[in-house]
Amino acid sequence: ETGVTQTPRHLVMGMTNKKSLKCEQHLGHNAMYWYKQSAKKPLELMFVYNFKEQTENNSVPSRFSPECPNSSHLFLHLHTLQPEDSALYLCASSRSNRGEKLFFGSGTQLSVL
C-alpha cells in the first residue's frame, strides 16, 4: 500500500466514449502527476500539479483533460481516444515538485477499442 489509490484498475472504452480516471493520495503531498506507460516504452510524464495548479503539460493531446480540485485528488478525463492511447496510466504524488521520490498508484490499464 503506497498511499496512492487509483480507480478503476481496468477500463475498456470505445473511441466515442467519455470516461474519467481517479487518483487519491493520503500522504499529505503537494504535488501530483499523471504518467503514461506504453508497451516497451519508458514512463512518459503527462501532467504535473503543484498545490492544485498545473505546472507541466508535456504536449499532451487535448483528448486528455486533467483536473485537480485539491492537493489530494487528481482526475484524468478521457474523450474520443484513439486505439494508440491504450496503455497503463499511472498517478503519482510527491512531497514537492522538486524531483523527489514519487509514490505511485497501481495504475489503470486502459484499452481503447
Place this chain on the structure above:
Amino acid sequence: DQQVKQNSPSLSVQEGRISILNCDYTNSMFDYFLWYKKYPAEGPTFLISISSIKDKNEDGRFTVFLNKSAKHLSLHIVPSQPGDSAVYFCAASSNTNAGKSTFGDGTTLTVKP
C-alpha cells in the same frame, strides 16, 4: 533523444549472487538519481536514490553507485533473492527542470532459486 537509458532489457541471476543493473544518462544537468522497482499489476515503488554530490549510497542489500564523469549509475543487489524479481527503472531529475523525473525503459530482473 532518450536522456536516460537502460541498455539491458533483461537480466537473470542465481539466488544468492550479485545483481548489477546499469543506467546511462546524457544530460549533465541531472543532479538526483532514483531507482524504482515494479511488480506486475502494481505501480513502481521507490527503492533507493543518490544525489550527484555522492558516489555511493547503500541501503541494506541495495547499493547505488554514481560515476558522474561517465554519466553512469548502477544498482547492486547482494545477495539477490527470488522476491527481487521485478522490473527496475532508473530515473533522473534536475532542479533546473522543475524537478521532472525522466525514466529509463526498465530492466527485467529474474532471480532463479
